[in-house]
Amino acid sequence: MKTKDKHRISNHCKQLRLSAIADQVEQLADTASAEGISYLEFASRLLETEITRRNLNEMARKEKAARLPAMHELRAYDCTQTEGMPPAKLQQLKELTWLEQNFNLVIMGPNGVGKSFLAAGLCHYALQSGYRAYFRTMEQIMTTLKTRDISRQAMADYKKLSKAHLIVIDDIMMIAIARQEANAFFHFVNALHEKTSFIITTNKSPKEWAETIGDEVITTALLDRLLYRCEIIKLSGESYRMKNRKTIFGKTA
Known part of the structure; x- marks a missing residue:
């Protein structure tokens, strides 16, 4: 393929917003020429290149909207460091059958166990x-609920959460919340519990939630929604952060 033809195709791709093909058309054309592939195979490779780029971009967009923490690759999860999560159980969770069945997960344990x-x-x-x-x-959930009527950003986040298949609520009941806030949180969970799965992480047992909320009736109603179809996972062990604590000083004699 001549250089002017490559440039022309690249420009056409940019107009059609086929950015991956535009960026790689010369390399793909040279490879196709060297391998002597058919026109159909060449066209297929062009389209596959574009689809791959778009899938990667879409995944990056989803991860940004999800607000995943830096540590989220389960390939790095060491089952030997924590009691309560054997490899077979972790594999079963990764298959997401529980999500397909609209089950919730409550992951309990002390700080630092993962x-x-x-x-x-x-x-x-x-x-x-x-x-x-x-x-x-x-x-973050409580901030969204409290400010959705006065903040466009909070309302946008609320609408996204309302359409979710899965919502992770990290460190639930870590700090005390006012009764009005607890009521708003209950209505949020109540509106979603039959169509959305929740993963709850907490260092408090469900029985201790009433102390944080300060209202036994709301707590009972909240637990009723969350625990109806739920798997409770209890983790234990030494804190990973404390076991791998960093220091600014080297080893001393």
């Missing part, structure tokens, strides 16, 4: 499988 890491990793798997999934802390 609750958030596990929840974020499962959220990432859901995104890769085509589900609408989001990762939010309890504080």
Whole structure:
């Protein structure tokens, strides 16, 4: 293929917003010429290049909207460091059958045992499988609920969450919340619990939630929604962060 033909095709692709083909058409054409492939095979490779780029861009957009924490690759999850998550159980969770069946997960355990890491990793798997999934802390959820009527950004986030297949709520009941806020949170969960799965991470048992909310009636109603179709996962072990604590000083004699 002549250079002027490559440039012409590249310009056409830019006008059609086929950016991946525009960027790689010369390389693909040279490879096709060297291999002596058919025109149909060449056309197929061009389209596959564009589709791959678009899929990667779409996944990046979904991950940004999900607000996944930096640590979310379950390939790095070490089952030997935590009690309560054997490899077979982790594999079963990664298959997402529980999400297809609209089950919730409550991941309990002390600080540092990998609750958030596990929840974020499962959220990432859901995104890769085509589900609408989001990762939010309890504080972020409450901010969205409190400000959605006065903030365009909060309302946009609320609408996204309302259409989710999966919502991770990290560190639920970490801090006390006012009764009015607890009521708003209950209505949020109540509106979604039959069509959305939740992953809850917490270092408090459900029985302790009433102390944080300060209202036993709301707590009971909230637990009724979350625990009806739910798997409770209890993790234990030494804090990963404390076991791998960093220091600015080297080893001393």
